[in-house]
Amino acid sequence: MWTVEEHLEDILSTVRPLEPIELRLLDAQGCVLVEDVTVPVPLPPFDNSSMDGYAVRVADVTGASEEFPAVLDVVGDVAAGQEPGLRVGPGQAARIMTGAPLPPGAEAVVPVEWTDGGLGAGPATGMRARSQAPEGASGQVRVFRPAEAGAHVRRAGSDMKAGDRALTAGTVLGPAQLSLLASVGRATARVRPRPRVVVLSTGSELVPPGEPLKPGQIHDSNSFALTAAAREAGAIAYRVGAVADDAETLRTSVDDQLVRADLLVTSGGVSVGAYDVVKEALSGPAPAGGDNGGRGDDGDDGDEEAVAPGVEFRRVAMQPGKPQGFGLIGPDHTPVLTLPGNPVSSFVSFEIFVRPVIRALMGLPEDQLHRPRVRAVLAADEALSSPRGRRQFLRGRAEGDRVTPVGGPGSHLIGALAQANALIVVPEDVTSVEPGADVEVVLLG
Amino acid sequence: MWTVEEHLEDILSTVRPLEPIELRLLDAQGCVLVEDVTVPVPLPPFDNSSMDGYAVRVADVTGASEEFPAVLDVVGDVAAGQEPGLRVGPGQAARIMTGAPLPPGAEAVVPVEWTDGGLGAGPATGMRARSQAPEGASGQVRVFRPAEAGAHVRRAGSDMKAGDRALTAGTVLGPAQLSLLASVGRATARVRPRPRVVVLSTGSELVPPGEPLKPGQIHDSNSFALTAAAREAGAIAYRVGAVADDAETLRTSVDDQLVRADLLVTSGGVSVGAYDVVKEALSGPAPAGGDNGGRGDDGDDGDEEAVAPGVEFRRVAMQPGKPQGFGLIGPDHTPVLTLPGNPVSSFVSFEIFVRPVIRALMGLPEDQLHRPRVRAVLAADEALSSPRGRRQFLRGRAEGDRVTPVGGPGSHLIGALAQANALIVVPEDVTSVEPGADVEVVLLG
Structure with a gap:
């Protein structure tokens, strides 16, 4: 028997973060940066206006007021994206837009609201569009404030500044970090990619939802739950339909899928029965692989053979x-996690074991591998019982600092699982928990 | 001047949740269910074994112990997915697997660990695979416990039970809810789809990242930040490259994009300058549209014309x-939100206005539209100042119950924005906040 922590x-300690690749910015969203990014040119690259207004010389507007405005000759427009083709001399002003470079000669910008906007009246509320009123780029402007x-x-x-460190290796790229990368001119980023997770459920009793059930059959639900959970954890997940309890069929399916898998997750077929196909198919020599799809490093063959392939099946005290x-x-040497087949068992196993693996493959730091855990007060009508020597994960609904169990401990209770937003953890040495x-409590989602 | 709340x-109050559509389960992940789903057949549909073991009659194992085991004839296997082709009579047992239907005549299951597994020795640890040891399905088994x-x-x-309500309308479909839908046989779910959000930045100074800057130019970053933020909020987001400050070009771009937009978000060109292209292009009559890509309802023309199209530009007290x-x-009548162009301004505007709209389009309830807000202690060396009459959103880093400002109030400070994980809110009537x-605090992500 392994403990949860040991497993x-x-x-x-076996899986390694995926090798970094260069991705376009929006493809890198949510990924971990693996390089320090420094600023190649100053940001902003040039002095520019923070307002729509007039670029002026300080001396020309000193002492200006509404009563005694400074009257300046407008020598033209400076729009954003233009190299200014003009110079502001004494007694002159250039109309300037937010983000436009400060033209030579100018020392400050007065917002348009501090001027008459060239209209000869009181303070303006804005400029008329250049396309509608080209005369605004010439004539005179009255400035009412210094x-x-x-x-x-x-x-x-x-x-x-150029040379500043914009982002450090290990940063998770969200909207603001992508914005910064774009700002410093980076179209791509070197990141660890999202892991490709192939999800495969097993069981001859499984029928895809939407198809009628024959006697003895149920609908496959695990492959949907695990695929969705893998995505939610950050993976690119591929759902393979349920595979029948036949070792050769399963081996072929696994062989087929490995080419697109950074991680393989199966459900079912791992217990002590006579038809536990995952155990039968994967305990033995690993799938031959044959064509490795061009992804293996042929020069590494010797090393590859040094690692014993195959899956080790264990009993975990949970x-x-x-x-x-x-x-x-x-x-x-694709990692495989084989989960038990009961819906609640596979769901809990995903949360406790698979989610951290996906996030470790992404290169996320230790403190971001796991779901948050909090303490809560058990709100229940009666004591919870739990087997000695096993860590129990009961489904619960956490609200505020309280958590209420939903459904019983049965691992087939999908209805209750869908009402839960938390797992209540009962330690190995506790057999009863009083209200x-x-x-x-492990908080889900 | 509008308040933040008024805008x-x-x-x-204007946008409506998107019309529901039927989506395949994994395409419906994260979406809001719009129907109550009832259980069509009992779950599980038949009595089945929760263990790998032997299906027995109670009377046959009464008083059984390791010293005095019950010895039963094994009449065959019942595997999952099979309709049992056998019956358990007095003195008989059927080997049965987890999930397999309880065969007629049997009343209980004894786990294989409570038997000799047919090997004639002490308690078994499991069954040998049927394919390796077919004899396990016959012979005798000793049962050690009643x-x-x-x-x-x-x-x-x-x-x-059949007729139970599995899920109610309004449920957000996560892994567990999709699992339940699959379990009750549903291959699809009726949900509100994720909104398609088209993001378009404007500015003649904008150059795509990866391309060299000429004098007066900067790299477009807003379209990346807003696209990533829209995705994070739940949308399917399309980034349109930056559009130059030309009203006709912008109108054409908008016309082109409307066919794939449930929401259009622009940045830049909305202030008081003479080149504010969004204001110029969208204040007037709405884009003609012409070919509406087959998405409009032609029978609705009269009604459509009743609503005055076009964008209203406002000053918001923030x-x-x-x-x-x-x-x-x-x-x-596609909703459009036009955000200011400074990177920090567009980012903050997204968080305060666009994110709730995306989530309202998804049909999420009121309490899930907005980012969580908490109270925190300001950790700063000096007082924060804020203009009277404007609600200020400063970038901060929240840790525990403290928040530290990062960078200054300048709306071009992208470097600091990338370090922030929170917005510090300074109310309209507060001009100074002491350490x-x-x-x-608005918690981001």
Whole structure:
């Protein structure tokens, strides 16, 4: 019997983060950056206006007021994206737009609301569109307030300087980090890719939803739950339909799928029965693989053979989820986690073992591998009982600092599982938990 | 000047959740169910074994012990997915696998570990694979412990009964809910789809990342940030490259994109300058649309014309993010939100206005539209200042119950934005916040 920690530790110490690749920015969303990114040119690259207004010389607007405005000649427009083709001399102003470069000669920007906008009246509320009123780029403007040097000017490098470190290796790329990468000119980022997880359920009793049931049959649900959960954890997940309890069929399916798998997850067929196909098919020599799809490193053959392939099946001291398996198979030594087939067992096993593996493959740090855990007060009508020597994961509904069990401990209770948002953890040495007790809770989603 | 609440309320009271469609289960992940789903047949559909073991009659194993085992004739195997072709008579047992239907005549299951597994020795640890050892399905088995009626049997309907409500309308479909839908035989679910959000940035100064900058140019970052943020909020997001500050070009781009948009989000061109192209292009009559791509309802023409199209541009009492616009455009009255162009302004505007709209389009309930807000202690060296009459959203880093400002209030500071995980909210009537003060914080991601 392995403890939960021993099994998890064995898996996490074996799997390695995926090799980094260069991805386009939006394909890298949610991925972990593996390089430090430095700023190649100052951000912003040039002094520019932070307002729509007029670029002026400080001396020309000193002491300006509504009563005694400074009257300046407008020598033209500076729009964003233009290299200014003009110079602001004494007694002159250039109309300037937010983000446009400060033209030579100018020292400050006065917002259009501090001027008459060239209309000869009181303070303007804005400019008319250039396409409708081209005359706004010429004539005279009355400025009603003074401006200090640098007023409403964003200096080159005021956001970041060339050589600054924009992002450090290990950063998870969300919207703001992608924005920064784009800002410094990066179209791609070097990241660990999302793992490709192939999900395969086994069981001759399984029929795809939407098809009628014959006697003895049920609908395959695990492959849907596990695929969705793998995606939610950050993976690119592929669902393979349920495979019948035949070792040769399963071996062929696994062989076929390995080419697109960074991780293989199976459900069912791992217990002590006479038809436990996963155990039968994967305990033996690993799938031959044959054509490795061009992904293996042929020069590594010697090393590959040094690692014994195949899956080791174990009993883990937990409920549900006792029968587990882990190993490396195929030419790329793809990690495989074989989960038990009861719906609740496979769901709990995913949360406790598979989710951390997916996140470790992504290169996420230790503190982001697992679901958050909190303490809560058990809100229940009667004591919970739990088998000695097994860590029990009961389904619960956490609200505030309380958690209420939903459904019983039966590992076939899918209805209750769909009402749960948490797992209540009962330690190995506890056999009964009274209402009102303080319990550990794993928060799902 | 509109308040933040007035602008948001105007938008949310105008947009309607998207029309429901039938989606395959894994395509419906994260979507809101719009129908109550009832259980058509009991779950499980038949009495079945919860263990690998032997199906027996209670009377035959009464009083059984290791010293005085019950010795039964094994009449065959019942595997999962099979309709049992056998009957368990007095003095008989059938080998049975987890999930297999309880055969006629049997009343309980004894786990294989409570028997000799047919090997004539002590308690077995499991069964040998049928394919390797077919003799296990015959011969005799010694049973070492009694079993009550129904032991290790999951009764038909013990999870859910026919007619039970499996899920109610309004449920968000995560892994467990998809599992339940699959279990009750549903291959599809009726949900509101994820909104298709088209993101379009404007500005003649914008160059795609990866391309060199000429004088006066910067890299487009908003379209990446907004596209990534829209996805994170739940949308299917399409990034359109930056459009130059030309009204006709923008109108054409918008016309082209409307066919695939449930929501259009623009950045830039909404302030008081002479080149504010979004204002110029979208204030006037809405884009003609012409070919509506087959998505419009032609019979609705009269009604469509009753709603005045076009975007209303507003000043909202916030910093950053003062210039905002909202309206419905095109033949389908597609909602459009026009955000200011400064990177921090567009980012904050997205969080405060666009994210709730995306989630409202998905049909999520009111309490799931917005980011979580908490109170935190301001950890800062000096007081924060904020303009009177404007709600300020400063970037901060929240850790535990403390929040530290990162970067200054400048809306071009992308470097600091990438370090933030929270927005610090300074109310309209507050102009200064002392270190140690209790502040409202919006938690991002």
